[in-house]
Structures are given as structure tokens and as C-alpha cells.
Amino acid sequence: MLAATAAAAALLLSACTGGSGASGAGDTSGDQLLTIPREDLATFTRNFNPLSPQAAPMTKEAVYEPLVVHSMADAKDTPWLATKWEQAKDGKSLTFTLRDGVKWSDGQAFTADDVVYTFELRKKVLGGLDYLGTVTAGDPHTVTFSLTKPFSPGFFEISNQPIMPKHVWSTIDDPAKFTNADPVGTGPYTKVEKFQTQAYELRKNPNYWQPEKQKIAGIRLLAFSGNDSANLAFTNGEVDWTQSFIPDIEKTFVAKDKKHNHYWFPPAGAMINWQLNTTKAPFDDPAVRKALSLAVDRDQIAKVAMNGYAQPADCTGLAHTYDKWRDPQLAAACTWTKLDPAAAAAALDAAGYRDSGGKRKLKDGKDFRLDISVGSASSDWISAANIIKQDLAKVGITATVKTPDWAAVVSSYEQGxxxxxxxxxxxxxxxxxxxxxxxxxxxxxPVGEKAGENYHRFGDPKADELIDAFAAATDEQKQREQINGLQKLYDADAPVVPLFTGPEFGAYTDARFTGWPSQDNPYATLGNRNTSTVLVLTSLTPVKG
Known part of the structure; x- marks a missing residue:
């Protein structure tokens, strides 16, 4: 099977590079394309609509740009389409000064009207941003966001929104369904070429405002059906940069070329949770959620499923990205996120789910069974699910790991x-x-109505009070009080079962490009799917042989 996969990968690469001059693996002409695999997409659709959940890779990273670029690697905000910003003392407005001389890729000037229109369109198509009142242009280079209430997280959400050209999108009848096959953006790589279902290229924006930072000729995206096939292409030196999970990366990748092959997995990712659908019994009972959590061996998941790349979670719910916000006293006193099968069994007994002949029973007498859904492309998470399955068997619960494609899994999450x-x-x-x-x-x-988050459908009014108080606070000490309260409430509610901090995977070979972020130079993460990706794209330099 591996041989067949390798052959398929080789055919794919030759099919999309043949005759294009600077192209193949090993090319160091100076015009080589930065080649990136997507292990989570077996095929590509020519959709560059930044408002679409089906937008093609690099839509928000290379084609469209935000006002400010936030990096989770160093928590810094880099001025981008905006050069500076100011928040009102009452916390109810934000004013951005836009960069002069920026043009869209079709040559038209970028102005404050584009920013105003982007947020009108975003609210119309995607909703949300309920705290946002009006967006007004004071002049072509000044935009003011008036808020309906003080809302400190607003800066992050507003400043990282990809900005879209009014002169293009205002002519579209149905922006939500528009596929935007030939996008007009301010980003460094906007020109779509050689688009196929399994490969396409993005070439230079001819009017980019930082031409000196467009050192690479372009980007090539390759589609793969999962981690295994994508990783084979990567470890064989056929692609340059991946965000895929790679087992035993030191042996399978670095050892092949210690001079050029590198990786960096900072704990800049989000918390990875085992979510339980709280609209279904017995998952609506926090005692059951905590009991199931007690049965889970997080150390084994981190060591085996995540290959030692991840850090186990605790009862604060906070990823290690947020260590400065963690309540150390609560973290030290965590109980339900520590492995204890005996305590798990006792808690299930106490909740009315007793063991009978080695099988845990529901209150109606049926066996306690559950499904664990994970997308088929995610071999690391599938391994984690299988460890949970084995752990649950030790307390008499039968789990089935289901692995359809991610589209089907996400649909089941969205619909509840x-x-x-x-x-x-x-x-x-x-x-x-x-x-x-x-x-x-x-x-x-409600179940049957599409959810964009909170798939497990849990809510606590006390949490909303704390969340709103945090958003209204402009002083960090006051914000910390609310976050401490949320951690205590999380510990009481167990809304989800936190597993581990998701590391921000990133690996590369510098045989063809240099200038990568690293632990010593953390100007961005090595992820190629987040807001700081554009910092990498505008920092890389091609190797010339």
C-alpha cells in the first residue's frame, strides 16, 4: 500500500509540475514554488470566498489580509493593512489608521470604504459580532468601529478579519454562494494558476504593497487523503512545509537529512476536547462527564497517540498557550482530569450506572455504549479515540470509534x-x-439547527455573566478575576472532557527555502493555516543553487 501511495504521490507531483520549468523537488533555480500538502483535503474546489467554510487553502493566508496580524507564537500584533490603532478610554470604540499606498491585485486603491463594506458583508453573511455597532470611514485612511458596549476581545476579532474589495463584492448577488474563482486581494499571492482537483498554484500579486517581501515565485498546494500519504510525500522530500501530524518525526523525517530537515511544535494550539453531546442522556449529567474523564489516561494519549508532542490537560480547561491565566491553586487540586479507574467506577455507581457482569448498565437496563467520532484523515486523533475506547472498557463501557471523512463528522457536530x-x-x-x-x-x-461552535450544546448562565464581565473589563487584573471564576465554574460543570493542548504542528526542509520561524526566532508559528502564516510567506527566501 505504501508503494502504491508513493507512486500516486510521484504521479501527482509530476503531473502538476511537468514542463513548468522551476518546479520539482530539488529545484533551486530561484523560481521554485513553495510546495505545501493538505492531508485533510482529498480534492480541492476552486472557491476563494473568505466567507465560505469551504474556502480553498491559502484564501485567508495568501490572498486576503487583515488589518493586524496576531501571532500565537509570541503573542505579538504586527501592523499590516493598518499601521496603528487606538481604543477609546471607555472601551466603546476602536480607530484604525490604514496603510497608505496599498492596492488591490487588480490595481485599484485600497481604502477605508473597503473595510467598512467588509464588516457590513461579514455580519450579513455570517452574523455574529453582536457587540459591533457602526463602522465608519473618517477619511480614506481612517476607520472607526463603534461598539454597543465595552468589549475587550473585539480588537482581536476585528483586527484579524480578512478585508475584501468593495468594488468586486458589491456587484455580487449572493456573496454567501459566490465561489470567487479569480480573487482580487491585497495579499502577496493572489493569481490562481493550473487549478486542478488535486493541485493548484498561487502566483504573485502584481500590485503587492511589499514587493520586496515577495521573494518566492509562488505557492503550490497538493491534496492528499490523509496523514499517511501526505507525510510520505513530505519525508521523501517532495514538499517543503507541512502542518500534518508526523509520528516519530526525529526518525522518520529529521534523520533523513539532519542538515535541512527541521520542526517546531510550540504549544500554541487550542485545547483538544473529548466532547459529549449534552442533549443526550447520560451525557447531560456532569457527574457522568467527570466519571468518564477519570477513566481517560491522558498521559498515554499524549505519549502514544500524540507521540509525546502534546501536554495533558487539567481541570482548568486552559491550553498551555494560556499559562499566564491559569489558576495555579485550582490546577494543583484537580481531581476529575487525573486517571483513576477505581474512582471512575465508583462515580458511575453513585450516579446510578452500575456494573453487572463486567458491563456498565444505563438506568433503563441497557448496556452503556457510546460512539466516538473522528475524521478519517486524523490518524493521531483516531489513536487517541482508541485509547479512550480501551480505557472505557476497563470500567465496563463499550465504545465504538467511528471514522468517516471529516465533512460527515463535522456535519454531525453541527446538527447535534x-x-x-x-x-x-x-x-x-x-x-x-x-x-x-x-x-x-x-x-x-437546538439539535437540527446548525451550530458553528459549542457542538456539545452546553450552557451555564453563570458562565455568561463571567464572560460578559471579562469582555467589559479593560483592566487585566479585573479580567483575571473573571477568568479565575470561569476556571472554577469549568471545574464544577465539566462542560467537555479536556484531553491535551494541541501543539501547533509545523515542519519544513530548508533545502529550497530559508527564513523559517523557530524556537530561536518565533516571529510566527510554523502552522500554514492561521493568521501568522502571511508572516512566513513574506519572510522566506528561495535557495539558489
Missing amino acids: TFDTGIVWSNNGATPYEYFRGVMSKALLK
């Missing part, structure tokens, strides 16, 4: 029809996004 599943969480400059995503009643959707 799933049983349990392993899922990512929201990530941001503060823990606000995480707690809001797992505990807010404001985000609850």
Missing part, C-alpha cells in the same frame, strides 16, 4: 446528532474565545 467526538476548540489572544465556545448559553443551538 453525534454521540461523542474529539474536537478542536476556539483559540485567541485570551481564554475568552475558549470559555465562550464551550460554556456560553448565547451560542446554544
Whole structure:
């Protein structure tokens, strides 16, 4: 099977590079394309609509740009389409000064009207941003966001929104369905070439405002059906940069070329949770959720499933990205996130789910069974699910790991029809996004109505009070009080079962490009799917042989 996969990968690469001059693996002409695999997409659709959940890779990273670029690697905000910003003392407005001389890729000038229109369109198509009142252009280079209330997380959400050209999108009848096959953006690589279902290229924006930073000729994206095939192409030196999970990376990748092959996995990712559908019994009972958590061996998941790349979670719910916000006293006193099968069994007994002949029983006498859903492309999370399955068997619960493609899994999450599943969480400059995503009643959707987050459908009004108080506070000490309160409430509610901090995977070979971020130079993460990706794209330099 591996031989067949290698052959398929070789055919794919030759098919999309043949005759193109600077192209193949090993090319160091100076015009080589930065080649990136996508292990989570077996095929590509020519959709460069930044408002679409089906947008093609690099839409928000290379084609469209935000006002400010936030990096989870060093928590810094880099001025981008905006050069500076100011928040009103009452916290109810934000004013951005836009960069002069920026043009769209079709040559038209970028102005404040584009920013105003982008947010009008975003609210119309995607909703949300309820705290945002009006967006006004004071002049072509000044935009003011008036808020309906003080809302400190607003800066992160507003400043990182990809900006879209009014002169293009205002002519579209249905922006939500528009596929935007030939996008007009301000980003460094906007020209779509050689688009196929399994490969396409993005070439230079001819009007980019930082031409001196467009050192690479372009980007090539390759589609793969999972980690294994994508990793084979990467470890064989056929691609340059991956965000895929690679087992035993030191042996399978670095050892092949210690001079050129590198990786960096900072704990800049979101918390990875085992979510339990709280609209279904017995998952609506926090005692059951905690009991199931007690049965889970997080150390084994981190060591085996995640190959030692991840850090186990605790009962604060906070990823290690947010260590400065963690309540150390609560973290030291955690109970239900520590492995204890005997305590798990006792808690299930106490909740009325007793063991009978080695099988745990529901209150109606049926066997306690559950499904764990994970997308088929994620071999690491599938391994984690299988460890949970084995752990649950020790307390008499039968689990079935289901692995359809991610589209089917996400659909079951969105509609609320799933049983349990392993899922990512929201990530941001503060823990606000995480707690809001797992505990807010404001985000609850009934089963059958599409949810964009809070798939497990849990809400606590006390959490909303703390979340709103955090957002209204402009002083960090006051914000810390609310976050401490949220951690205590999380410990009491167990809205989800936190597993581990998702490392921000990233690996590369510098045989063809140099200038990568690293632990010694953490100007961005090595992820190629986040807001700081554009910092990498504008920092790389091609190797010339």
C-alpha cells in the first residue's frame, strides 16, 4: 500500500509540475514554488470566498489580509493593512489608521470604504459580532468601529478579519454562494494558476504593497487523503512545509537529512476536547462527564497517540498557550482530569450506572455504549479515540470509534446528532474565545439547527455573566478575576472532557527555502493555516543553487 501511495504521490507531483520549468523537488533555480500538502483535503474546489467554510487553502493566508496580524507564537500584533490603532478610554470604540499606498491585485486603491463594506458583508453573511455597532470611514485612511458596549476581545476579532474589495463584492448577488474563482486581494499571492482537483498554484500579486517581501515565485498546494500519504510525500522530500501530524518525526523525517530537515511544535494550539453531546442522556449529567474523564489516561494519549508532542490537560480547561491565566491553586487540586479507574467506577455507581457482569448498565437496563467520532484523515486523533475506547472498557463501557471523512463528522457536530467526538476548540489572544465556545448559553443551538461552535450544546448562565464581565473589563487584573471564576465554574460543570493542548504542528526542509520561524526566532508559528502564516510567506527566501 505504501508503494502504491508513493507512486500516486510521484504521479501527482509530476503531473502538476511537468514542463513548468522551476518546479520539482530539488529545484533551486530561484523560481521554485513553495510546495505545501493538505492531508485533510482529498480534492480541492476552486472557491476563494473568505466567507465560505469551504474556502480553498491559502484564501485567508495568501490572498486576503487583515488589518493586524496576531501571532500565537509570541503573542505579538504586527501592523499590516493598518499601521496603528487606538481604543477609546471607555472601551466603546476602536480607530484604525490604514496603510497608505496599498492596492488591490487588480490595481485599484485600497481604502477605508473597503473595510467598512467588509464588516457590513461579514455580519450579513455570517452574523455574529453582536457587540459591533457602526463602522465608519473618517477619511480614506481612517476607520472607526463603534461598539454597543465595552468589549475587550473585539480588537482581536476585528483586527484579524480578512478585508475584501468593495468594488468586486458589491456587484455580487449572493456573496454567501459566490465561489470567487479569480480573487482580487491585497495579499502577496493572489493569481490562481493550473487549478486542478488535486493541485493548484498561487502566483504573485502584481500590485503587492511589499514587493520586496515577495521573494518566492509562488505557492503550490497538493491534496492528499490523509496523514499517511501526505507525510510520505513530505519525508521523501517532495514538499517543503507541512502542518500534518508526523509520528516519530526525529526518525522518520529529521534523520533523513539532519542538515535541512527541521520542526517546531510550540504549544500554541487550542485545547483538544473529548466532547459529549449534552442533549443526550447520560451525557447531560456532569457527574457522568467527570466519571468518564477519570477513566481517560491522558498521559498515554499524549505519549502514544500524540507521540509525546502534546501536554495533558487539567481541570482548568486552559491550553498551555494560556499559562499566564491559569489558576495555579485550582490546577494543583484537580481531581476529575487525573486517571483513576477505581474512582471512575465508583462515580458511575453513585450516579446510578452500575456494573453487572463486567458491563456498565444505563438506568433503563441497557448496556452503556457510546460512539466516538473522528475524521478519517486524523490518524493521531483516531489513536487517541482508541485509547479512550480501551480505557472505557476497563470500567465496563463499550465504545465504538467511528471514522468517516471529516465533512460527515463535522456535519454531525453541527446538527447535534453525534454521540461523542474529539474536537478542536476556539483559540485567541485570551481564554475568552475558549470559555465562550464551550460554556456560553448565547451560542446554544437546538439539535437540527446548525451550530458553528459549542457542538456539545452546553450552557451555564453563570458562565455568561463571567464572560460578559471579562469582555467589559479593560483592566487585566479585573479580567483575571473573571477568568479565575470561569476556571472554577469549568471545574464544577465539566462542560467537555479536556484531553491535551494541541501543539501547533509545523515542519519544513530548508533545502529550497530559508527564513523559517523557530524556537530561536518565533516571529510566527510554523502552522500554514492561521493568521501568522502571511508572516512566513513574506519572510522566506528561495535557495539558489
